[in-house]
Amino acid sequence: MRGSGIRASTGAALLGALIVWVALLGPLIALLAHLTPGAVVSALRQPGAFQPLVVSVLASLIALAVILLLGTPLAYLLARGRLPFPRLWEVGVILPLLTPPLVIGLLLIFMVGPNTAIGVALGHLNLSASDTFLALVVAEVYEAVPYYVLGAAAAFAGVEPELEEAATLLGDGRWRTWRRVTVPLAAPGLATALAITWARAMGAFGAVLIIAYHPFGLPMQIWVTLQETGLSSALPFALVLLLVALPLPVAAYLWSARARRRL
Amino acid sequence: MLVLVADFEVARREFPVRLAVQAEAGERLAILGPSGAGKTTCLEAMAGLLPLSAGRISLEGRQLSRAAEPGSDVRAGHRGVGLLRQRPGLFPHLTVLENICYPPGASPARARQTASRMGLDGLLDVRPRGLSGGEAQRVALCRTLQTDARLLCLDEPFSSLDSALGIELLELVRRELVEVSAVLVTHQLGEAQAFADRVIVLARGQVLQVAGPRELVLRPNSARVAEMVGYRGFLRCGSQVLAIHPERVHALGRQDGAGGISARVVKVRPEGGRVDAEVEAEGEWIGRFHCRFDEAPELGSTLLFGAPDAPQFSGAEALLD
Numbered sequence: 001m002r003g004s005g006i007r008a009s010t011g012a013a014l015l016g017a018l019i020v021w022v023a024l025l026g027p028l029i030a031l032l033a034h035l036t037p038g039a040v041v042s043a044l045r046q047p048g049a050f051q052p053l054v055v056s057v058l059a060s061l062i063a064l065a066v067i068l069l070l071g072t073p074l075a076y077l078l079a080r081g082r083l084p085f086p087r088l089w090e091v092g093v094i095l096p097l098l099t100p101p102l103v104i105g106l107l108l109i110f111m112v113g114p115n116t117a118i119g120v121a122l123g124h125l126n127l128s129a130s131d132t133f134l135a136l137v138v139a140e141v142y143e144a145v146p147y148y149v150l151g152a153a154a155a156f157a158g159v160e161p162e163l164e165e166a167a168t169l170l171g172d173g174r175w176r177t178w179r180r181v182t183v184p185l186a187a188p189g190l191a192t193a194l195a196i197t198w199a200r201a202m203g204a205f206g207a208v209l210i211i212a213y214h215p216f217g218l219p220m221q222i223w224v225t226l227q228e229t230g231l232s233s234a235l236p237f238a239l240v241l242l243l244v245a246l247p248l249p250v251a252a253y254l255w256s257a258r259a260r261r262r263l
Numbered sequence: 264m265l266v267l268v269a270d271f272e273v274a275r276r277e278f279p280v281r282l283a284v285q286a287e288a289g290e291r292l293a294i295l296g297p298s299g300a301g302k303t304t305c306l307e308a309m310a311g312l313l314p315l316s317a318g319r320i321s322l323e324g325r326q327l328s329r330a331a332e333p334g335s336d337v338r339a340g341h342r343g344v345g346l347l348r349q350r351p352g353l354f355p356h357l358t359v360l361e362n363i364c365y366p367p368g369a370s371p372a373r374a375r376q377t378a379s380r381m382g383l384d385g386l387l388d389v390r391p392r393g394l395s396g397g398e399a400q401r402v403a404l405c406r407t408l409q410t411d412a413r414l415l416c417l418d419e420p421f422s423s424l425d426s427a428l429g430i431e432l433l434e435l436v437r438r439e440l441v442e443v444s445a446v447l448v449t450h451q452l453g454e455a456q457a458f459a460d461r462v463i464v465l466a467r468g469q470v471l472q473v474a475g476p477r478e479l480v481l482r483p484n485s486a487r488v489a490e491m492v493g494y495r496g497f498l499r500c501g502s503q504v505l506a507i508h509p510e511r512v513h514a515l516g517r518q519d520g521a522g523g524i525s526a527r528v529v530k531v532r533p534e535g536g537r538v539d540a541e542v543e544a545e546g547e548w549i550g551r552f553h554c555r556f557d558e559a560p561e562l563g564s565t566l567l568f569g570a571p572d573a574p575q576f577s578g579a580e581a582l583l584d
Contacts, residue, residue, distance in 0.1 A: 166352035169310060170366040171340040180365075184356045259288055260389070263355045 013262060028242070035235050043236035052221035053240055059217060060201040063140035067148045067197055075152035076182075080161070097146035101206020104142050108211050112138060135212035143207050144200035148193050155189020156182065185263070188256035195252035202245035218244070264288050266444050267414055271318030271330070273301075273308050279316065279546070280304045280468035286444045293447045293459035293476075295491065302448040303380030303466040306416040309446070310346040311339035322414055345412030347420045351389035351403035355576045359402050360387040369409040377405050381435065388435045392461065397421075397428050401435070408439060415445040426453065433458045452480075452492055464488050480508070485508075494574075496549030498524065503575045512542075514560075515567040524569035542568065 043049060075245065077083050078090065096104060110131035112118045122129055129135045159182055167177040183190070205219040218241045226234040267286040272279050280301030286292055288425070294302045307313045308328065309320055315330040322343055328336045353362050363374040363383075378387060381401045391399060400420055407415065417436065421429035433454060436445065447458045454475035455462045464471040464479070472484045483489035486497060489506040496507030515523045518570075526542040533539070538559040541551045547576060549568070560566055 162350055162352050163346070163354060165312070166354075167341050167365070169312075170345050170406065173368065176367075181354060185354075263392075 002169045023106070025241060029207045031235060031242070034232075035239060039232065040236045040239060043233065043241070052218045052237070052245065055133070055215050055221070056202055056217035056241075057106065057244065059136045059140055060102055060198060062137050063144060063201045064194070065197055066137070066141055067145050067201075068194070071145055071149045072152060075149045076156050078149070078153040079156035082117060093146050093149045095146075096142050097150075101204070102210060103206075105139060105210025107206035108142060108207060112211075115242060130211055132212070133215055136208060136215065136217055138202040139207035139210075139212050140201040143204040144197045147200050148197040150191055151193025152186070155186040156187060159185040188259040188263075191252040191256045191259075195249035195256075199245050199249045202241065266290075267309075267321075267325055267328075269320045271308060271315045271320055271328070272558070273304050273313050274316035274515060275301065275304060275468070278468045280308075280465075282308075282463070282465070282470060283318075283465060284470075284473070286446075287438070289440070289442045289444060291440075291445045291447070291459045292460070293449060293462045294465050295449060295452060295455045295462050295464035297450055297491070300465045302450075302465055303418050304468075305465070306346060306418050306446065306448055309414065310344045310416055311337060311342050312346075338340060340410075343411070343413040344416060345407040345414070346409050346416045346418065347400075347403055347407055348418045349420055349422055351391075351399040351420070353394075353399055353402055353406075355391050358388050358390055359383060359394070362391065362402055363387075363406045363409060365406060367412045374405070374409055377408055377439075378402075380439070381405050395575035397432065400432060404432075404436060404439070413443060415440060415443055417445060417447040419449055421454070422449065422451070426451070429454060430457050456480075464491060466491070481572065481574075483515050483574055489574060496544060496547040498545050498547060498549070500575070505570070506574045506576065507544075507547075507549040508573070509548075510572045511573070512550040512552060512568045514552055514554065515569050523569055525565055525569050526568050528562055528564050528566060531559055531562050542566065544568075 074089070074093070078086065078093070083089050099107075109130070110116065112122070113137075114120075114123070114128060114130055119129060122134075127134055131139050163181055163185065164177050167181045168174075172180065203219055204217075205223070208217065208220060209223070213220065218237060222234045222237045222241065225237060264287060265285050266288045267284070269285070270283040272281045276321075277299075278301075282294075282305045284292065287290065294305060296302050300304045304313060308315060311327065314333055314336065315328050317330045319329040320533065325337070325343075326335070327342045327344070332386050334507065353359075354365065357365065360371070360374065360378070363369070363378055364371050375387070378384065381404070381407060383398070383401060386398060386402070391402070403420070415436070421432045424432070430453070434457070435448070437458065445458075447455065449455050449458075459476060460477055461473060462479050463473050466487060472479065472488045474482070474484075479488070480492050483492055483506070486494075486504060486506060488498075493510070494506040494508050496505075496509070498505045498507060505524075512524075524544050526544040529543045529548075530541040531538060532554070533556070537553045538556055539551060539553055540560055542549055549570075552568075554560070
């Protein structure tokens with residue numbers, strides 16, 4: 001009796017898990033079901049069809065580099081508790097995550113728009129953070145940075161400080177310890193954080209819509225095509241976005257899982 | 264030749280830790296004390312992980328730390344001081360050989376030789392998670408030896424292992440260290456005695472006694488030290504307190520007489536081919552002795568015991584402790 005009860009509950013749990021899994025993959029299945037190869041080829045043969053893809057990839061790569069450069073030290077200091085008032089820093093990191101992307105876009109206008117101090121300073125350098133490529137990078141950074149900092153902080157927190165101390169005692173300086181111990185041990189977590197950040201940057205839309213309508217990246221191209229010519233014309237670009245945005249996170253996730261098992 | 268000259272204080276929240284010690288080349292010291300006495304603090308100060316609040320540390324004539332000039336401290340890892348902790352701190356992403364070769368400038372050939380002497384030959388390509396506790400500590404020791412440390416600090420590195428293996432590994436350390444001084448921190452007297460030429464007894468950040476391992480047990484300089492090195496019975500004799508070590512009492516007989524300690528038998532139980540009896544005097548448990556089955560005392564009977572050379576302390580001092 002007891003054995004059959006356990007089997008029934010295991011079966012129910014499996015069924016529930018299957019329903020959730022199928023539901024999560026549902027949109028992807030629907031996309032593939034509604035697209036024909038001919039529609040994809042025809043959409044991509046239009047003049048300038050690849051321009052949004054190039055813009056999105058370039059902007060996301062730059063955003064990723066900025067986030068990596070500025071977010072990594074912050075994530076490490078957060079993980080090691082070396083910042084004064086750590087909760088305050090955490091709130092600062094989480095805030096862009098909790099704020100709706102459209103609101104982030106609106107607020108960015110007041111921060112980096114043409115009539116702000118930063119906007120004027122950029123103007124002196126012949127730059128603008130409104131409806132430009134730079135604006136697209138800024139919007140992507142704001143939408144994606146919390147994902148990286150929180151993920152990287154968790155990865156660094158998983159590296160035992162005793163191991164860094166051991167490296168120091170064996171003669172390594174800080175930078176060498178970081179390179180030989182901290183980063184290799186945090187690498188699986190960092191890879192996951194970076195992959196999610198890449199996906200968020202590639203798909204950034206809310207803040208982009210407000211401050212970087214031009215030049216079109218892929219999400220904006222999908223939106224504009226949807227508005228102008230309808231769902232069926234937008235779907236090929238949605239597929240391209242998925243094909244470009246997803247392989248890196250999926251590969252990083254698989255590598256990260258394998259690397260964790262080896263440690 | 265004096266190698267280590269340390270006379271320093273480290274400020275801590277509860278109490279400052281003070282240590283004054285000198286060691287010759289190849290000399291082994293042990294710092295013995297209860298948990299929280301400040302033993303690890305002493306090692307961390309020597310290894311350069313903690314700043315001094317007073318005093319200085321020098322090794323082979325080279326000044327490592329000086330409280331008056333904190334900016335001139337030689338940084339950890341560059342002082343010629345190795346530190347081996349209870350957790351071996353092996354890098355999980357590297358193999359055993361890569362761990363051993365980790366210190367900058369380590370030679371793979373020499374690393375293999377040391378590993379071979381320590382019985383690690385078959386484990387060089389294994390990752391640390393596949394090692395037993397004893398193997399992991401041997402790898403950590405082997406790795407520390409590649410740094411050419413002139414002073415090796417051992418922070419209870421083998422205390423999580425069973426005591427026989429711990430003693431075996433301490434003997435391995437003794438064999439491996441030629442002309443290298445070492446300081447072992449431990450709360451186990453047996454480990455300190457097995458390892459050290461001199462034992463420093465530390466309590467609440469203060470050195471209570473420095474003595475050879477035998478002298479420390481024979482002549483503790485205070486009731487507190489006596490208690491730490493295993494004395495259990497403290498009997499009043501006028502204004503003095505007599506400290507009794509349970510392994511240093513022997514039965515004199517059943518009759519009253521001068522020169523003995525009159526004690527009551529409180530436990531009698533067979534132990535293999537003999538009888539194990541425990542005795543109390545003046546309400547203090549003073550020890551255990553063994554006798555043949557046909558000589559077993561009766562429970563509750565009074566016997567005379569001898570405790571030769573039992574140390575005496577003034578009553579006031581003993582009560583203070």
